[in-house]
Amino acid sequence: MAGIPSKLKIKLKKREEENSLRELPSSAVWIDFFSNDYLGLAQEPAIEREAEIMLKTYPKVISGATGSRLLSGNHVLYFDLENFICQHHNSEAALVFNSGYDANVGLFSSVPQRGDVVLYDELAHASIRDGIKMGNAQSYKFQHNDLEDLENRIKKIKSKSADLDIYVVTESVFSMDGDSPDLISLSALCVAHDCYLIVDEAHATGIFGQGRDLISDLGLSELVFARIITFGKAIGHHGAAVLGSKALKNYLVNFARSLIYTTALPPHSLAMVLSAYVHMNSNGQEAIRILQENIAHFKVEKKRLGLEDRFISSDSAIHCLILPGNEKVKQLALHLQSSGYGVKPILSPTVKAGSERLRICLHSYNTKEEISRVLQEIKSYLGQ
Structure with a gap:
């Protein structure tokens, strides 16, 4: 099987140089702060x-x-x-x-x-x-x-x-x-x-x-x-x-x-x-209620920990901490993953350069303790 044309190789090389090369992730067991299964219905x-x-x-x-x-x-x-x-x-x-x-x-x-x-x-x-x-x-x-x-x-x-x-x-x-x-x-x-x-x-x-x-x-x-x-x-x-x-x-x-x-x-x-x-x-109204409680708890905790200004304001299940630079946000995500928290970095060019961010997804099955701990881990890493 032949390789790919040189023009495609150049584009891939550029992604590597910009530290933005995408790869399919391996399966890992983390506390879920990255999936879109907000109500846990995929697991029911x-x-x-x-x-x-x-x-x-x-x-x-x-x-x-x-x-x-x-x-x-x-x-x-x-x-x-x-x-x-x-x-x-x-x-x-x-x-x-x-x-x-x-x-x-x-x-x-x-x-x-x-x-x-x-x-x-x-x-x-x-x-x-x-x-x-x-x-x-x-x-x-x-x-x-x-x-x-x-x-x-x-x-x-x-x-x-x-x-x-x-x-x-x-x-x-x-x-x-x-x-x-x-x-x-x-x-x-x-x-x-x-x-x-x-x-x-x-x-x-x-x-x-x-x-x-x-x-x-x-x-x-x-x-x-x-x-x-x-x-x-x-x-x-x-x-x-x-x-x-x-x-x-x-x-x-x-x-x-x-x-x-x-x-x-x-x-x-x-x-x-x-x-x-x-x-x-x-049977799902209770899950919706708990999710809304977790969203409210997340917002209270990020304010208590002095992280509010780093996050984009959101009333949804998605909360994003801006940390410019692909390498910086990747390192924070890797640190959290090594601590057991499934949080993914969003890199440029998916988002505009300079607006790279950590994306945290909340779920009905996350506990309030898990939410507080992941935010504390972020605060400690950032040295706040």
Whole structure:
């Protein structure tokens, strides 16, 4: 087998020189402060049992999807899951994709048309950016969570042409910062300027609004053109869905290439997601309550230890300590890992150079003692 072209070798060498070369991690047993399993549903044996029982109630269940959703893969479980999601997340329609990446790529590459404009938060997820790049609309960044900058951009665009459609894109909880925009003011701004608001709810799904999402919690569902929810974080399994109108769902079925040209999820995956939702509704409210208590405890402890100014302000399960420099933040992460705490560094170019950070994810199964100890370990390492 031949090696790789020299141009690719140069790019890898550059990553090595910048101390930002990625490698797949090895399996390790740590106190979990790095996974997205916020409610512990990925570890819940009852969900597996409930899924197996559920599958037996459906006729002719096989292990594979056997084709795309438009061919042979649209198993009856898709209908049940999408109907459940509509009721649970207060949406007119839902369309399940294989992953959050597929959902964002399918939505953003197909919906904004040539001549339209997409305005997206400068810290929007890579899957959003990739989808926008694959489409034909013009796109511009606006400053992170800055509604004044966003409004100025909208006014400037509309002053040149009043006929085009403008899509405004943000996240309800940002994956690398853990913070949130002012969604109430943002939705009002989009209504006032006749813009289509799209919100990625990946890290809010299952946590806010009694296991729903942040848009539902704030009562803004009717003001949002599309939401993206994912099942790979707090729901503990795999896949994602776009929430919106029936007309939007019909459009995506016809034009979202990441849905049309890929094999569907197998029935077992759908049963696991649906079982996780049912389990969360009946038994998961306590886990949500404990997670919120752990978030509150983390915020109290970081203030008590004098670390508050080092962290980005967050009310979510994600808390990030800024420590500029890939080597510095990697060494801190390695120190914590050697002490038994699973905390991962976020390096440039994943984040902007100079904003490298330690990313701590909180869970319902973390104890308050573990939270206090990991923060004390960070304080001691930093010499505060």
